[in-house]
Amino acid sequence: MPIRKQEADDILKLLNTAKRVVCITHRNPDGDAIGSLLGLGSILEKILEKQEVVFHCMDAAPDTFKFLPGVLRIQKSVQYEEGDTFVFLDAAEPKLTGLDLEHPQLFNGTYKSIVIDHHPTNSKFGNVNIIEAKAASTCEIVVALADQLGWAIDSDTATCLLTGVYTDTGGLLHSNTTATVYKTVARLLRSGARQQEIVQAVFRTAQLSTLKLWGRVLEKITLTEEGGAITAVTEGDFRASGAHYSQLTGAIDYVNAVPGMCFSMILSEREGKVKGSLRTLRDDIDVSAMAGKFSGGGHKKAAGFSLHGKLQPEVRWKVVESNDDKQLTTNN
Numbered sequence: 001m002p003i004r005k006q007e008a009d010d011i012l013k014l015l016n017t018a019k020r021v022v023c024i025t026h027r028n029p030d031g032d033a034i035g036s037l038l039g040l041g042s043i044l045e046k047i048l049e050k051q052e053v054v055f056h057c058m059d060a061a062p063d064t065f066k067f068l069p070g071v072l073r074i075q076k077s078v079q080y081e082e083g084d085t086f087v088f089l090d091a092a093e094p095k096l097t098g099l100d101l102e103h104p105q106l107f108n109g110t111y112k113s114i115v116i117d118h119h120p121t122n123s124k125f126g127n128v129n130i131i132e133a134k135a136a137s138t139c140e141i142v143v144a145l146a147d148q149l150g151w152a153i154d155s156d157t158a159t160c161l162l163t164g165v166y167t168d169t170g171g172l173l174h175s176n177t178t179a180t181v182y183k184t185v186a187r188l189l190r191s192g193a194r195q196q197e198i199v200q201a202v203f204r205t206a207q208l209s210t211l212k213l214w215g216r217v218l219e220k221i222t223l224t225e226e227g228g229a230i231t232a233v234t235e236g237d238f239r240a241s242g243a244h245y246s247q248l249t250g251a252i253d254y255v256n257a258v259p260g261m262c263f264s265m266i267l268s269e270r271e272g273k274v275k276g277s278l279r280t281l282r283d284d285i286d287v288s289a290m291a292g293k294f295s296g297g298g299h300k301k302a303a304g305f306s307l308h309g310k311l312q313p314e315v316r317w318k319v320v321e322s323n324d325d326k327q328l329t330t331n332n
């Protein structure tokens with residue numbers, strides 16, 4: 001996945017003329033968000049001699065990623081200054097950063113900005129946009145960019161970037177795990193990425209509250225006539241398990257494991273909104289189109305949406321009289 005020379009040059013120009021570089025990733029950050037934020041940020045810190053580099057995200061990194069070098073430097077709020085250049089990572093549109101309403105000046109041309117992302121739905125809201133829909137993760141694009149521009153990647157940076165490559169491919173298990181992904185993994189391992197540290201922290205560690213939350217998620221799976229494996233998590237489930245929203249990450253793969261299903265979905269309540277996560281294993285189903293019906297988006301096999309509202313349980317009961325065809329259906 002070569003980065004076009006023109007875009008790489010444009011990025012260099014913006015970075016070199018910046019007074020300060022502020023790297024930003026999306027709210028509720030996942031491994032790719034945190035990995036690309038810390039990965040690119042730490043590279044820029046080394047190559048930019050004069051400019052300070054700031055790491056910025058509205059939400060703190062989930063505990064899972066607290067092992068990553070530099071994670072404590074991520075700032076929830078930043079005083080934006082004249083001459084700042086912004087680098088947006090893994091954010092398909094301004095609202096996903098959570099900064100669009102309070103700080104519209106970040107997105108209206110007041111500042112120079114660079115957008116690096118792999119979501120095909122990216123609205124290209126920067127002055128320079130590197131959107132590679134074929135990349136499985138934003139970290140993969142950061143590696144390609146670094147190699148294109150001859151930026152060095154040390155073992156701490158490689159560990160951050162490999163984390164994003166791992167998490168966005170579900171540990172190299174999802175269908176987006178291309179030959180380029182494996183090449184990127186090899187390249188990062190050669191730079192000293194601490195692969196076992198990632199595996200232990202991300203895939204072999206689970207808080208008790210996570211396991212309890214997942215128990216609730218799995219117990220409530222229902223199969224619909226349309227071939228969906230669907231489950232829902234209420235604010236009450238989060239409270240009862242003591243888990244944070246971010247601890248839901250990964251549970252969808254188990255919901256998606258029910259054989260013979262067309263798609264799977266987790267609906268989760270959070271702060272007055274209902275978030276939907278959709279997955280499919282099938283090539284002939286496009287869950288990003290399904291998410292699009294609810295103003296969401298994503299990839300063909302993994303997508304999501306967010307609606308204002310809350311979940312209301314609906315139990316469907318059917319009374320079947322014995323020795324009789326007469327059926328009575330009620331909604332409760």
Ligand SMILES: [Mn+2]
Pocket residue numbers: 032033090118136137138168
């Ligand atoms: Mn990503």
